[in-house]
Amino acid sequence: MEVKVAQLQAGCVTSKDVPGLTEVPLVKRNTVLDEVHLDFLKAFLVETVEVRPRLANGKTFIPGEVKEEPQAEEEKATSSRDTTLVEDYLATVKMYKKLCGSWKEGAAVDMAAVRSTFLTLFEKTHHSPDYLLHLHDLNDKTDYMYHHSVYVGMLSAFLAKKLRLTDERANQVGLCGAMADAGMVKLPSSILRKTGSLTEEEYEKVKKHPIHSYKMLKDVPGVSDSMLVGVLQHHERYDGSGYPLGVTAEKIHLFSQIVAVADVYHAMISERHHRPKRSPFQVLEEIEKERFGKLETKVVEALVQSFVQSAIGSRVCLSTGEEAEVIFFDQQAPTRPMVKLLRDGTIIQLVQEPKLHIVEILKKQ
Numbered sequence: 001m002e003v004k005v006a007q008l009q010a011g012c013v014t015s016k017d018v019p020g021l022t023e024v025p026l027v028k029r030n031t032v033l034d035e036v037h038l039d040f041l042k043a044f045l046v047e048t049v050e051v052r053p054r055l056a057n058g059k060t061f062i063p064g065e066v067k068e069e070p071q072a073e074e075e076k077a078t079s080s081r082d083t084t085l086v087e088d089y090l091a092t093v094k095m096y097k098k099l100c101g102s103w104k105e106g107a108a109v110d111m112a113a114v115r116s117t118f119l120t121l122f123e124k125t126h127h128s129p130d131y132l133l134h135l136h137d138l139n140d141k142t143d144y145m146y147h148h149s150v151y152v153g154m155l156s157a158f159l160a161k162k163l164r165l166t167d168e169r170a171n172q173v174g175l176c177g178a179m180a181d182a183g184m185v186k187l188p189s190s191i192l193r194k195t196g197s198l199t200e201e202e203y204e205k206v207k208k209h210p211i212h213s214y215k216m217l218k219d220v221p222g223v224s225d226s227m228l229v230g231v232l233q234h235h236e237r238y239d240g241s242g243y244p245l246g247v248t249a250e251k252i253h254l255f256s257q258i259v260a261v262a263d264v265y266h267a268m269i270s271e272r273h274h275r276p277k278r279s280p281f282q283v284l285e286e287i288e289k290e291r292f293g294k295l296e297t298k299v300v301e302a303l304v305q306s307f308v309q310s311a312i313g314s315r316v317c318l319s320t321g322e323e324a325e326v327i328f329f330d331q332q333a334p335t336r337p338m339v340k341l342l343r344d345g346t347i348i349q350l351v352q353e354p355k356l357h358i359v360e361i362l363k364k365q
Contacts, residue, residue, distance in 0.1 A: 007063035111222035153178025176230035183212025230255025257296035
């Protein structure tokens with residue numbers, strides 16, 4: 001049956017793909033809709049969706065009446081801005097995929113085209129940090145490489161501004177993040193398309209991609225030396241355990257330090273062929289624990305503080321299955337905030353409940 005998005009409820013099951021701005025559907029057929037899906041359908045201004053007559057729990061789905069609620073002018077402006085950001089993100093992924101296709105065929109990198117593709121998105125991201133918490137939900141396993149590069153570029157530029165770099169330097173960091181994995185197009189298609197674990201030989205080839213990225217950008221007009229070094233070093237680690245050169249902390253450029261954190265975050269949080277998507281809080285907690293000896297502390301702190309602050313007021317799902325609202329976070333344990341159960345208003349300090357976790361961020365209350 002075809003129903004309006006406003007009539008949908010969590011538990012509805014799609015009977016047809018919901019088309020998006022790219023070749024990948026916004027929501028695929030046979031998806032059990034949750035609150036995040038409903039939010040994104042509204043964000044994309046989707047009017048109607050084809051769903052099955054029964055909910056996922058087997059009960060009959062009876063569409064309710066659509067109640068039009070007046071929207072304040074400020075809310076309209078915010079909704080328009082955020083919708084544009086999501087649309088721009090997906091359009092940028094589509095464009096980046098085309099650019100990668102041309103580079104794979106041997107075309108030279110046109111940095112002016114790359115800049116025009118990304119700079120508006122960087123600026124909008126700075127004003128809408130809340131959406132960085134959810135954009136990874138749009139990631140498609142098949143097109144992971146393109147989503148990864150766009151998201152890492154956005155997050156790198158955002159973190160650079162948080163670290164008080166100038167706008168131009170922050171944009172350079174963002175472009176560095178976006179182009180860090182460009183060299184992946186030089187790898188055999190069999191490796192890029194592989195859904196299982198890589199062999200040791202295949203992984204050694206993958207570890208060469210920063211060198212390929214560096215060579216693609218070397219001598220290209222508009223690419224600074226800092227960007228070149230940032231691309232080359234984005235998989236290096238402070239203790240020398242990184243690649244491709246195994247350099248240590250004192251030789252790792254600031255651009256590399258920022259892109260490394262953005263790269264690790266998105267790789268850990270995204271749904272991939274061999275791993276389901278994960279909660280930002282779980283990923284941030286792991287990054288915090290493992291940063292020592294690996295990543296730059298001030299960059300990790302900027303990431304954690306920014307995302308946790310953005311999550312205040314959000315509705316979340318706990319590992320018990322209960323829903324709660326994030327109401328406060330402690331600077332000493334930012335990834336373990338204080339939450340209020342929606343069921344009865346009980347306050348829980350997650351820092352005192354080590355076995356309890358936030359498994360999903362749903363939306364603002």
